[in-house]
Amino acid sequence: MMLASEQHTPLMTLLRVGTIFAPERIEATDILMAGGRIIALGNDLDTPKGWPVRVVEALELTAVPAFIDQHVHVTGGGGEGGCGTRCPEISAHEIAAMGIGTVVGVLGTDAISRSPANLLAKVRGLRAEGISAFMYTGAYRVPPPTLTGDIQRDLAWIPEVIGLGEIAISDHRSSQPRQDEIERIVSDTRIGAMLAGKRGICHFHIGDGKRGLEPLRRLLTETEIPANQVIPTHVNRHPALLEEAADYALAFNASVDVTAFEDAGDGLSGFDAVSRLLELGVPPERITMSSDCNGSLPEFDANGAYLGMKVAKNTTLIADWQRLVHEGVLPLESALGLISTNVAWVLGLHARKGRLAIDCDADVTLLDSKLQPQQTYVAGRCIYNVSRT
Structure with a gap:
């Protein structure tokens, strides 16, 4: 390399x-x-x-x-099964080899052994190696961990911070945030981003819980927050959630993010999820794909007990994307939006990238x-x- x-x-x-x-x-x-x-x-x-x-x-x-991956555990994810289940960091070579020029680093379940400061250091390290790298402040939990002690300050004063995420909802690993807590952190992200001249998206991890996208539906229905402020990811976790995501995208003219799962299990692959969203009438410009790479793919039993895990890779993202073109689901110019043009728009980087x-x-x-x-x-x-x- x-x-x-x-x-x-x-x-x-x-x-x-x-x-x-x-x-x-x-x-x-x-x-x-x-x-x-x-x-x-x-x-x-x-x-x-x-x-x-x-x-x-x-x-x-x-x-x-160059491709843009908006959901990368650059410092490694995991930890749901103890310290021995921490995922490794990703390298600049692994990113660039998949044609990816820009990544957004994210923290997940583990914001104890990993921190926003650790994430920022990794992002700056990737930049030093030539990757265009950004990060979300926060992690699964609410209130979110930050660099400065305040969401607005993180967005206003730290150039690499372009949003908040990944906040977990409808998941047994989330901190079960109340609706007013969700509204407050999204509002704080919006104001901090406005002061910094950024889009300031809120990247929401959607679990397989029964509430699904309901907290985000309420957010967009009951407040003045615009739909482009909020991006739900992992919406292909199971078929019913994907159907809900299609309805959400159409009802609010909103974007949804599909995860290129290596082993979809009860869910849908990135290829199948994009194909189904298109069948349901979601415009291709409202769909993005991300890898979740170097994050964990844990398995739990019906009682939430940890059974095992795999480590996500970005190779699946590119393979699913290639298949969409090769099988004629989308022409190349439209398919590029899924991992480049649409993503740049979602992140507020469209004036420069995509x-x-x-x-x-x-x-x-x-x-x-x-x-x-x-x-x-x-x-x-x-x-x-x-x-x-």
């Missing part, structure tokens, strides 16, 4: 590819990148002789916006004919090249 810290990187990089989906297909086949941004798109682009430019000839590959356009971040993934990532660029620097692994 080649990391972004490689020395003697030219000031500009010119990618010459076969096709560009931006996410729509465009006529251009060249991408010129400098200063971390895309500065030109066209055909047969040239630069003055002697300029410090590296030319990458990849005419057999397709350029797309598109290949002039002045956008130079985050580019090069895919082969099977949609397998071959090279990943973040801010114009190659952080993964399959030929050098």
